[in-house]
Amino acid sequence: MAEVVLYKELYSWQNDHDQAVFVDGANGLVIYQNVYDKSLRVIDSCKNNGVFNSTRFPKPLCESISFSSDGQYILYWHNNPLAIGVVDLSNPASSDALVDCMPYEETIVLSVFWSQCNKSNVDFVVVCTSCIDIYNLSPSNSTLRRLCSKRISCTDVWSDITGTNIIVLKNNQVLQPYRIVTKEVRLVTDIELSVRNGHKLQKSAITVATIYNDTYCIHKDASNGTLSLRSMTNNKAIDIVLELRCQGWLDIAVTDNLLLALTGGSETYIFDIAMKDKPLVAKVPQRKPSMASLSSDVQVFIPNVVVDYYGGFAYNLTIDHNMLMLLLSQSYAEPLVADFYQRRHGSVQRVMEIINSSISNSMNKLGTKTANNVAIPFNLVEEYIGDRSVITEYRFGKAILYPSVVKEWNLKPGENIFDAAVTLLCHHRNFKFETLLKIRDDLEIQTGFIDNFILRSRLTSASKDDVSCDFRDYLASPESDIPELYDPSTHQSPYVISVILCYFKALICHNLQPTHLLQVLLFDICVMHNEIAMVLQLIRSNIIRDSTYICYRLFFLYVILRDPVMRQQCLDMAFRLKLYGMCVTIAMLDEDYYNALVEVKLHSVRSFPLYRILYQAATDIEAQKRKPHLWPAMLAFIRCWAEESADNPKACAPPDLRNCEMWLPNL
Incomplete structure (x- = not known):
């Protein structure tokens, strides 16, 4: 197995009485003084290069x-x-x-x-x-x-x-x-300190180091095999005692908030004091350089520089996290490994890999469905939501949830899930997709520009983008067969939806509201899996909250499904968001022409001209047969509206009568 703790050689010199080496831990520098030629050489321990090749220092x-x-x-x-x-x-x-x-x-x-x-x-x-x-x-x-x-x-x-x-x-x-x-x-x-009688405390027995923003006095007791840590900055913190085995020599380094205990037995102990129950993360062998090649005059400087004064070498201690992650994955469960890497600098991708792997494995076992007594692996991040978490909601949605859906449905990366889901619904329900596009083109959409492929649906975009009506155009392999719709009555809830709901619960428990991106993603994934009843329940219970992204999606779903519950929820949300043009459009879809006029007057909907309402009502013979009084009532309403506006124009805006001369010649 490759090394976990690496010794990177920084500098070497011929030991002599007119030379000295110092470590500037605050700046990460190794400083070599040569009295004979009156010079300093400064090595950056992080970059491994000379800052000054030769600086005069007499x-x-x-x-x-x-x-x-x-x-x-x-x-x-x-x-x-x-x-x-x-x-x-x-x-x-x-x-x-x-x-x-x-x-x-x-x-x-x-x-x-x-x-x-x-x-x-x-x-x-x-x-x-x-x-x-x-x-x-x-x-x-x-x-x-x-x-x-x-x-x-x-x-x-x-x-x-x-x-x-x-x-x-x-x-x-x-x-x-x-x-x-x-x-x-x-x-x-x-x-x-507990020091044996007659035993003199050595300079090397004490180290002052900062770990997780707390500064500790660390007593290294090689004879008893213990490291005792007492906080100097937090008087409420309890003392920490770490146990290990060593042979005659013990020193410590700190890198990325990990405490490395170097021992004379050619072993290095890696401790993470944030893991209260089991701070020992790993015990790994030290191979290069071997302890036998180091002299007895060795000192470790905080944070992570080792100097062999007699041998004439300076090393930088680092951890190969690829090897450490492999070692941890063989010994510990995924939640603990994710817990560990949550606290490591620059380890976002590693945590993402762990969670993606866990969710993918669970999906493979379950066939993307949940089952009784199957644990959702979201305890990986649940307790780390908040300021300490490297897993932001955006990263969770973009790097974990979206790829899992794309993989399951064989979609092209970057395709919007809602557009694909609506196309699939239209295909299986024999609904003409062109009808959606015509309604979309007549509707004033107020979403603005959205530069995010998860939120940005071409169907609901204000720019009226082209949308394909063929589901195969969304597939990574266009020659693939079009999949069947899920039947919620015969299938259990999809696993990925359970994962999202678990995450929502964790956020809410931390007094955090899920972002629009996550709510839209949950909505789109439910539609993709034909979980329409679940969508309505999530909106009713305010888990999915009001937003223009959701409202326009709900509207186009209603156009296809014509579900009365969905209609009412869409109307209620549109009223709350003041999307009155949508309310008028829904009334027109329901052939409720009189109510459409009322909405236009009540909310001054200028985006929906009156002549469109009158023309559609005049040509709808079936509606007039059902309601013989409808047409006279509509004309009378507009006349009263015009008179009311003439009497008090400030209180009532006048009706837009352009192109209405055929039906109202006297106004």
């Missing part, structure tokens, strides 16, 4: 070198002689800004690092055995001033890569955390 061998967050300044510290200074890279001719080191001559400087607690200022921190000092560099004149000094007593110090959280060793069993806040050093609750 300083003695340093204890630390790091760059400011903007890369303009270098902060250095050396002990022989004692000096702490800042180099301005933008002005090579300028002198270094030096700290007055006289106060530190009677003490021991333990650490010097940049502080990023105030990104607008150039601040750094000096920690010695007796105090913590904060300095500020003025960019205008390159002068230093001390902002704050905190008296302490300690023998060692650790800090996170931002220089905001500091831990000092008060005695062998007590750590004292501090937090840098603007110009202040604030005390945080003590951390007591």
